[in-house]
Amino acid sequence: MSKLSVNHLLGIKGLKTKDIDLIFKTADNFKRIINQPIKKVPTLRDITIANLFFENSTRTRLSFELAEKRLSADVVNFSSSSSSVKKGETLVDTVNNILAMKVDMVVMRHPNPGAAEFLSRNVNASIVNAGDGAHEHPTQALLDCYSIREKYGDVKGKKVVIVGDILHSRVALSNIHCLQKLGAEVRVCGPSTLIPKYIDSLSVKHVSNLKEALNWCDVANVLRIQLERQDVKYFPSLREYSMVYGINKEVLDSLDKEITIMHPGPINRGVELSSDVADSECAIILDQVENGVAIRMAVMYLLAGKIKR
Amino acid sequence: MEKEKQIVNSKQFSIMIERLACQLIENHVNFEETVLVGIQPRGVNFSKRILQKINKLTYNTEIQSGSLDITFFRDDFGRRDVPIEAQELNMNFSVEGKRVVLIDDVLFTGRSVRSAMDALMNFGRPKEVELMVLIDRRLSRHLPIEPNYVGKTVDSISSEKVVVKWKDIDKEDKIILLKSE
Numbered sequence: 360m361s362k363l364s365v366n367h368l369l370g371i372k373g374l375k376t377k378d379i380d381l382i383f384k385t386a387d388n389f390k391r392i393i394n395q396p397i398k399k400v401p402t403l404r405d406i407t408i409a410n411l412f413f414e415n416s417t418r419t420r421l422s423f424e425l426a427e428k429r430l431s432a433d434v435v436n437f438s439s440s441s442s443s444v445k446k447g448e449t450l451v452d453t454v455n456n457i458l459a460m461k462v463d464m465v466v467m468r469h470p471n472p473g474a475a476e477f478l479s480r481n482v483n484a485s486i487v488n489a490g491d492g493a494h495e496h497p498t499q500a501l502l503d504c505y506s507i508r509e510k511y512g513d514v515k516g517k518k519v520v521i522v523g524d525i526l527h528s529r530v531a532l533s534n535i536h537c538l539q540k541l542g543a544e545v546r547v548c549g550p551s552t553l554i555p556k557y558i559d560s561l562s563v564k565h566v567s568n569l570k571e572a573l574n575w576c577d578v579a580n581v582l583r584i585q586l587e588r589q590d591v592k593y594f595p596s597l598r599e600y601s602m603v604y605g606i607n608k609e610v611l612d613s614l615d616k617e618i619t620i621m622h623p624g625p626i627n628r629g630v631e632l633s634s635d636v637a638d639s640e641c642a643i644i645l646d647q648v649e650n651g652v653a654i655r656m657a658v659m660y661l662l663a664g665k666i667k668r
Numbered sequence: 669m670e671k672e673k674q675i676v677n678s679k680q681f682s683i684m685i686e687r688l689a690c691q692l693i694e695n696h697v698n699f700e701e702t703v704l705v706g707i708q709p710r711g712v713n714f715s716k717r718i719l720q721k722i723n724k725l726t727y728n729t730e731i732q733s734g735s736l737d738i739t740f741f742r743d744d745f746g747r748r749d750v751p752i753e754a755q756e757l758n759m760n761f762s763v764e765g766k767r768v769v770l771i772d773d774v775l776f777t778g779r780s781v782r783s784a785m786d787a788l789m790n791f792g793r794p795k796e797v798e799l800m801v802l803i804d805r806r807l808s809r810h811l812p813i814e815p816n817y818v819g820k821t822v823d824s825i826s827s828e829k830v831v832v833k834w835k836d837i838d839k840e841d842k843i844i845l846l847k848s849e
Contacts, residue, residue: 361750362750362751384753387738388737388740388754388757391757392740392757395790395791396762396791396792397790397791399790400741401738401740401741401786402740402741402742402745403745405746430740442757499807535729612801660740661751663746664745664746664751665743665746667746668746
């Protein structure tokens with residue numbers, strides 16, 4: 360079996376296609392395990408993992424913690440709201456203090472792009488990026504592509520449109536890299552103000568018309584409007600956004616074919632997705648959540664295998 | 669350079685399989701509470717062969733069987749240069765109260781069998797667990813594990829390798845001893 364070409368998971372951009380295939384293959388095994396009556400294996404019993412969340416998170420944090428516990432790793436959790444970061448400690452100092460307590464791997468979410476990369480250069484531990492600002496969220500992209508692979512058998516040749524706030528989304532950037540590495544065709548759809556200027560350089564086409572984009576695609580990955588990251592007004596009102604870019608049953612019924620709807624969560628029901636779509640058969644949102652645990656188990660298993668004993 | 673020495677030819681091989689199948693039939697009679705579990709990867713071939721033989725000898729007794737992957741239960745995780753690839757796990761039944769026969773091709777240090785017992789307990793509490801191996805490399809055990817059914821006992825040193833070849837994969841049934849020169 361081959362090994363990962365990297366010692367940290369900082370972003371999809373730095374991964375090779377064979378790394379992604381290896382993660383998927385490993386995740387297949389873990390998916391079987393988490394559906395057994397006993398969902399746990401003893402593999403990482405000698406590994407300690409710190410989950411450092413400098414930004415709010417429910418799903419990702421729970422998913423990582425479950426994945427770690429199902430691999431029998433020891434887990435410590437940390438959130439910046441209740442820590443000494445508020446007292447002025449630097450990131451490297453905080454992490455080195457945690458590592459002094461003999462921690463082998465760090466899972467980190469941070470509001471600053473590049474925080475995970477910075478950490479990987481300055482501390483001696485395996486780093487897993489759980490989201491760094493609007494830069495990358497690699498495990499989310501992996502689980503999204505894994506869910507597409509599960510539904511269609513392969514990601515290659517599939518047409519995927521990412522709808523919504525692309526500018527502030529780390530999920531979008533990681534997904535674009537991951538989908539393209541696996542041979543899918545990607546377009547983005549949303550108001551021009553929410554599309555980054557560099558999108559052409561990624562060979563991704565911007566489509567303004569929602570219906571045109573949906574008619575083209577096999578899968579629509581719908582993103583939330585990240586109001587907390589928007590410093591200025593990018594569109595007149597949420598109501599207007601929802602009228603133009605919101606996906607509801609009516610829009611789906613008007614298409615020539617059936618498409619698959621994905622969403623990384625949290626959903627703002629009635630804004631980007633209506634409830635009847637979010638709960639419908641064509642949405643695989645909860646499958647994504649289940650696959651998230653298997654993917655994170657695979658990532659940590661493969662990275663932990665590279666830690667010298 | 670490795671020197672190859674055949675220790676079991678295809679005729680002896682099929683006699684061994686038949687003898688082991690007969691021993692199982694003698695001890696388990698109608699196999700009502702018995703499950704055969706092959707340890708991935710090579711124990712699965714052996715388990716299939718034993719199952720075929722028992723079916724032939726007993727006119728198709730229904731026997732539950734599965735294959736067990738032990739990758740995540742091994743004790744050498746992170747200590748190998750290249751990690752072991754996980755294999756398919758096929759255990760669509762509970763082993764609660766069952767008589768389990770674990771099946772592997774070569775018993776060497778006993779570590780795989782230890783991992784397999786751990787993995788097995790995830791599927792219930794068996795009434796008993798027996799171990800069947802085609803080759804028992806005695807004198808090389810790291811753990812106190814002994815087989816109940818043995819095809820052939822081989823005395824070998826740790827630098828030697830015992831390889832079982834299967835007709836359906838390697839064209840011929842045979843067992844060879846590889847010595848590095």
